[in-house]
Amino acid sequence: MLFVSLRGYSHSWLPGDLLAATTLAAIAIPEQLATARLAGMPPMAGLLSFAAGSLAFAAFGANRYVSVGADSTIAPIMAGGLAVIASAGSGQYAAMASLLALLVGLVLLASFLLRLGWVADLLSVPVTTGFLAGIAVHIIVGQLPPVFGIEVASRHIVDELAAIWQQLPHTNPLALAMGVGVFVSTLLAERLSARIPGALIGLVASAMVVWLLGPGHVAVLGALPLTLPAMTLTVPNFQELVRLLPLSLIVALICIMQTAAVVQSFPTDANGREDVNRDFAALGAGSVLAAVFGAFAVNASPPRTAVVQESGGRSQLASLLAIAVVAATVWLAATAFAFVPEAALGGVLLFIGVRIFRVATMRLIYQQGGWEIWLVLASAALVVFLPIQTGMAMSIVLSLLHGMYIIARPDCAVLSRIPGTTVWWNLPAKEPGEREPGVLVFAPGVPIYFINATDIHRKLMDAIAAAVDPCRLVVIEANGMIDIDFTGSRVLQQTILELRRRKIDVAIARLESERAHHAAARTELIATLGADHVFRSVDDAIRWARTRKII
Secondary structure, eight states: OOOGGGTTOOGGGHHHHHHHHHHHHHHHHHHHHHHHHHTTSOHHHHHHHHHHHHHHHHHHOOOSSOEEEOOTTTHHHHHHHHHTTSOTTSHHHHHHHHHHHHHHHHHHHHHHHTTOGGGGGGSOHHHHHHHHHHHHHHHHHHHHHHHHTOOOOOOOHHHHHHHHHHHGGGOOHHHHHHHHHHHHHHHHHHHHOTTSOHHHHHHHHHHHHHHHHOTTSSOBOOOOOOSOOOOOOOOOOHHHHHHHHHHHHHHHHHHHHHHHHHHHHSOOOTTSOOOHHHHHHHHHHHHHHHHHTTOOOOEEEHHHHHHHHHTTOOSTHHHHHHHHHHHHHHHHHTGGGGGOBHHHHHHHHHHHHHHHSOHHHHHHHHHHSGGGHHHHHHHHHHHHHSOHHHHHHHHHHHHHHHHHHHHHSOOOEEEEEOTTSSOEEOOOTTSOOBOOTTEEEEEOOSOBOTTTHHHHHHHHHHHHHTOSSOOOEEEEEOTTOOOBOHHHHHHHHHHHHHHHHTTOEEEEEOOOOHHHHHHHHHTTHHHHHOGGGEESSHHHHHHHHHHTTOO
16 A cells, blocks of 8 residues: 555644654755765755655655654765775766665565564674774764865875875865855754754855855856656666675665664654564665666664654645655756855764764763673774775674574573572572572573574583582572573483483473573474473472482
């Protein structure tokens, strides 16, 4: 069904949607122009991406608030990847950007069909915070030359910083004043209210200064073309597919992650049943349509979505009306963009870079995450010092390794009974607990997989060796064992047989997960253990062992 966000539309929603559309357009115009510059594309491509993304999401998406368009998070990633294929500003670069948008769109549509929304959970907060910081550094450093009004060839970030330092004596004071002025106006406007278009106010003020002083004092954007976009869609050949597919997967993953976060932050379903997979499909359709327009891939925008909600928007009609406002602005004032200074757009991008450099989150990770702050620093360094698409791929690998390490090296515990209760718990060393002579209650606390089964086996054997009195019964407290794979089951079965050869019986208590119980039966773990060795509580297992005179 199309345009589901307009289902049940009421005329009372129209004033809010009109206000939201006007505010959204005022925020989007400077942001989309700046993001196009960040992506190495013509300014008009940013506005076309906004139109394509907004139209497709309104037609196919489920969330009423989400604003879609050119996005500063993925723009540097795309630019970094495309720069090794073609020169920014060339026809080949624009064609590759459109092909990349097509591939990103197809990957997102595939994620909808395969229901791959869970993939976004593979990236931890420290890693995403780190690579966003790395992207922020690229954005900020890349915009220093236009803000200072100097010319610096694009190169490795360290060399670029050195070149900027050498060129500082040639700074254009007017360009610097405009760049800093737009940055400050945007920053102050956001702190006062997200609905104040600080960036637009700064751009208009800067353009008026250029108009009053006359051309030649600073580099300017140039008039926007009024011709309609050529509707083309080129199918990539095999060589282009090989070069662009890895980049498209990275961009699509970031889109999935960010869109899921936006939908969760701005829900529209009263019952909390957000159809995020449908929103992935809508985002994919937006990127495909952007490719048809000759633009580049799109993404959901957290700040613009917040603007729609805070301005009283009630449906995707706000985004559709915003397209009309943007189109009217371009039609009526296309030549006026010739007075917009590049330094002013640089100021907008400086603000975007500072905004995605999440200092507050880093501080929280440092205070509460312990060693995880090193994940922030490592992922940031990877993105900053390696080619940006390589750094992003390595950051994703880093996040996966982090998750694998946590699962592979679980914190298993030997439990004791809380005095006067039937509760078995991992009590602190200083807190006394009750133990049953000859009984070891061992809690893995994690799913048993191939990646951790051997480590769990080793920790169990170490716990038996460290027991105060000879162990006669091991009770595996399985509340945390929510799943067991084939390898994990085989290792557990070998452990059971080894312990029984040593005259130590084994029982399992609290195998509550239905999934784990089915896996244990399917892999014959229950058969090896014995169905009469599975209990609902640790105390049940101990009472059974007493009746059998095991202890």
